[in-house]
Amino acid sequence: MKPILEIKNFQAHFHTRRGIVKAVDDISYQILPGETLGIVGESGSGKSVSQLSYLRLLPSPPLKIVGGEVLFHGKDLLKMTAEELRQVRGNKISMIFQEPMTSLNPYMKVGTQLIEPLLIHRGHSQEEAWKKGILELKRVGISDPEKAMSKYPHEFSGGMRQRVMIAMALTTDPELLIADEPTTALDVTVQAQILDILKNIQKQTKMAILLITHDLGVIAGLADHVVVMYAGRVFEKGTAADIFEKSQHPYSRALLKSTPRIDAIQTQLPVIAGTIPDLSKLPPGCPFYDRCENRMDICRSVFPPKKAIDPGHETYCYAEMSR
């Protein structure tokens, strides 16, 4: 199967007064049609920035795309004009964000906002779009969608608003949905509902989902493939099973170990000592060096090359780990 989105050696840096912040440093991965790709990493690992930067949703300057390709159906998004890219955003590629409470314009009716992409990208008439909007709200499980359309955002709870955001992202039947921590701001029960909705809609529409999160539980429940990122680098990628069961990278392992488990008695939750390094003062080698349990001298000077474990399962680490 041909990938729907292919990111190749993508690099995006922020040029700030303190120096160059290498927010995304040479990352490559791909996402196939209809699958869910999970991107995990700590805060500041570049998982959101990488998406926002190739969609040009970040101010530039300070952001500067340094190199690489981002191929959407074989066309390089980085080479598109602003207008061409605008035709893709919200149309073929939609996004949902972390903060449902503030993601809707408080001065606009839910319906009016919901149908905006349809009016822009599909040229629907107001009335057609309104009808489609009602169906879309129904699909994300909002009761009495006809009424909901003419309400204002403040009349909805966080979970409802996130549903509206999902509905808005889905009105144009996108081929790729980028979900940037869609459930982080919601409580656990609502979180489960939202994930269920995403799963069901994906089953119906066969769209690909790129799920950005730091919650391994969410990834485990939804993702087919997983990319582990740290300090702007990809550390490991593979199928969900590869990462959860046969991880070959000390960072992925540490991340897994620091997730609370329901089936084991733990008196203390292991943490990864230290913090993510300052991205403007990265050492030449592996950025995880300071915190790594398996570090070697070579790690300090040269970032490890790609190492294939199984077909599709790759890590970037010198250490030989037990299987």
Added chain:
Amino acid sequence: MSNSATIEIEENEVGTSLWKDAFYRLKKNRFARYGAYFLLFECVVFLLAPVIAPYGFEVQNLENTLAPPSFPHWFGTDSLGRDLFTRVLYGGRISMAVGVLASLVSVIVGVVYGAISGFIGGRTDNAMMRIVDILYALPFIFLVIILMVYFGRNIFLLFIALGLTQWLTMARIVRGQVISLKHKEFIEAAHSMGISETSIILKHLIPNSIGPVIVYLTLTVPSVILEEAFLSFLGLGVQAPMASWGTLISDGVSVMEIAPGVLFFPAVSLALSLFSLNFLGDGLRDALDPKGARD
């Protein structure tokens, strides 16, 4: 979708905009409604002034100066025996026109300028705001005098001059609003939906900064009316025998002790108009906030 035909939509529900909703809420606000009625009434009366007024505004009767209110002269007469009722009507024409037009100029220029400056940001914003600073530094009277000298004395020039100085603060207010809104998630979301920048400014940023704009607007109208009075007093605005409320009030002050009516009537007219404007402005601000009571 197969079942789309089965969905019934209420006629008035489709795309009811913020403005329609706001109008509905405004109608429910009693004070705002009275304010609006009063202003509407004034507009009609002022427009019909030549028909309604019992005398000419410049007709003097030196045998009947500073008369108290009476049947032939409802508001009495001024120090030259001119009918005060007539002069208040004609003065209202000028004052309201100056107030409303100059404020409109300031709102349109200020909002567009401020929104663009704040939205683009960076160097453009810096340059645009320095221009505002420079204009701020120019003494207003100086500007008016220059305009008057170059283009002659003209009532429209007065509108332009007043509008041109009033938009500066408006631009700053809107710019500040837009900058604080620009990084809100819903603006980012709008970008991610592929909505064009013009549309983001018009549909998202400006409606969200409308509250302070309206409040400031209700402050602008009276200050413009007073500035016009000040200019007229200096001989740069409306010239006698034409009158504005500002000139009438300043005339009234000079004879306040002998004939208080000459001050009283124009002052009350001005006060009532400003009250109405403020009520309307207040009501508008509340009406435009969707979080306001909705029933």
